[in-house]
Amino acid sequence: MTVSSELRDALCTEDLWRRMRKRVPPIVSEYFVGGADEEITLKGNVKAFQQTVLNVRGATRFETLDTSTTVLGHELAVPWYISPVGSLRTIYPKGDAVAARVAGNFGTVMGLSTLSGTRMEEVAAASSKQCWFQLYLCGGRDTALRAINRAKKAGFTALFLTIDTGVSGQRRVHERMKPLQALHPWEGLSGNERLQWILRRLQLAPQMSTRLPWLTDLLGDEGVMRFVNIIDDKGEPMPFTDIGSQLASSAVTWADFEWIREAWGRDRPIIIKGVHCADDAKRAEDVGANAVVWSNHGGRQMDRVPPTLHMVQSEMPKLSGSGLTFLMDGGIRCGTDILIAMSHGIQAVGIGRAMVAGLGAGGEAGLTRSFEILREGLERGMRLTGVGSVDEIRSMGADLRCECLLQGDSHLPPFVY
Ligand SMILES: Cc1cc2nc3c(=O)[nH]c(=O)nc-3n(C[C@H](O)[C@H](O)[C@H](O)COP(=O)(O)O)c2cc1C
Numbered sequence: 001m002t003v004s005s006e007l008r009d010a011l012c013t014e015d016l017w018r019r020m021r022k023r024v025p026p027i028v029s030e031y032f033v034g035g036a037d038e039e040i041t042l043k044g045n046v047k048a049f050q051q052t053v054l055n056v057r058g059a060t061r062f063e064t065l066d067t068s069t070t071v072l073g074h075e076l077a078v079p080w081y082i083s084p085v086g087s088l089r090t091i092y093p094k095g096d097a098v099a100a101r102v103a104g105n106f107g108t109v110m111g112l113s114t115l116s117g118t119r120m121e122e123v124a125a126a127s128s129k130q131c132w133f134q135l136y137l138c139g140g141r142d143t144a145l146r147a148i149n150r151a152k153k154a155g156f157t158a159l160f161l162t163i164d165t166g167v168s169g170q171r172r173v174h175e176r177m178k179p180l181q182a183l184h185p186w187e188g189l190s191g192n193e194r195l196q197w198i199l200r201r202l203q204l205a206p207q208m209s210t211r212l213p214w215l216t217d218l219l220g221d222e223g224v225m226r227f228v229n230i231i232d233d234k235g236e237p238m239p240f241t242d243i244g245s246q247l248a249s250s251a252v253t254w255a256d257f258e259w260i261r262e263a264w265g266r267d268r269p270i271i272i273k274g275v276h277c278a279d280d281a282k283r284a285e286d287v288g289a290n291a292v293v294w295s296n297h298g299g300r301q302m303d304r305v306p307p308t309l310h311m312v313q314s315e316m317p318k319l320s321g322s323g324l325t326f327l328m329d330g331g332i333r334c335g336t337d338i339l340i341a342m343s344h345g346i347q348a349v350g351i352g353r354a355m356v357a358g359l360g361a362g363g364e365a366g367l368t369r370s371f372e373i374l375r376e377g378l379e380r381g382m383r384l385t386g387v388g389s390v391d392e393i394r395s396m397g398a399d400l401r402c403e404c405l406l407q408g409d410s411h412l413p414p415f416v417y
Pocket of ligand 1: 031032083084085086114296298299300330352
């Protein structure tokens, strides 16, 4: 089967995820796959959606459906946006710009990570819609201020501030693969280290030799990426390095919010990402944020925290008088998941791994297929449950769901991603 027919024939994002893992070598793909520790939260994010069941209203027919939503004054044609994911350039050439183009084609927003390998100006230019920039304080305050000013100039229209990365979570499978060791240059190594270096390359040969198109793409795309949106005071981009220690030395606190708000501009939207509880959401509103993302970072940070959908269920009702816009991400793999999220009053959902699945499976064609699958699934779900618009899903709320009487989880599909 050819690559393009495999993409065309994908019926669910899991099909694309498998294709991504076939194309991208494990030493790279495991970075995108992994959750923290025992991956309990990663799996919980997915399961929480699968455990929700829906009420159907029959004998309904819609000539057209309205899947649009409004987030912070932005009109989105579909109720999702691309959640910021670092290092996309390692899975596909200029992956961030490709993702921005596809997001624009679907009438939605690209969220660009600080830890991206494509220049933010190029990413913004690739999209016909808005892009939002996600800020980490890697490199310190001056570096962050440079990034904020560049993002404003490049036309980014909102800023994500991610608050759940005081240190990096432990992603064991990938860490055991020692990916950074594999990138160590030959120069400067002692005799014994050189032997280790050669052995390491020999170990990697089988996964590379079966994934030559990925390797050719990488070499044709300037090789190992650099963090071109983290520029130091000498004008140099940060090398592809141990990001865990970078995050630990630059953890954001509420006290940073004031200067970030000032630098970004008081009239421009700020979104706090990685909120778990109503108290933090209130805090975010108090310091002047416009929106929060209920998120546990796709189960990659603290393991054994609640699935995001459970946070939404337990915490959002405590914020009934709030002026915040509510977004969420984590575990969204199909259109029905999006429908369920909307029924909880969420304004739009962030797509992380389902975007990686498409992009890694086949760049623009792969991501386009992933988004088609989400849109088709959402529209099918709307027609089958009898709701004509995203606004109607939100206003029906709990009436659209019913109690699941199945015990245990043996009725759920095995965990895939
Ligand atoms: C490989 C990977 C890298 C990520 N990098 C970032 C990042 O740089 N900044 C950030 O705020 N969130 C980052 N996230 C978290 C996502 O924005 C999002 O919260 C998460 O992927 C949602 O869960 P899902 O993958 O189940 O959709 C990353 C997630 C993954 C899987």
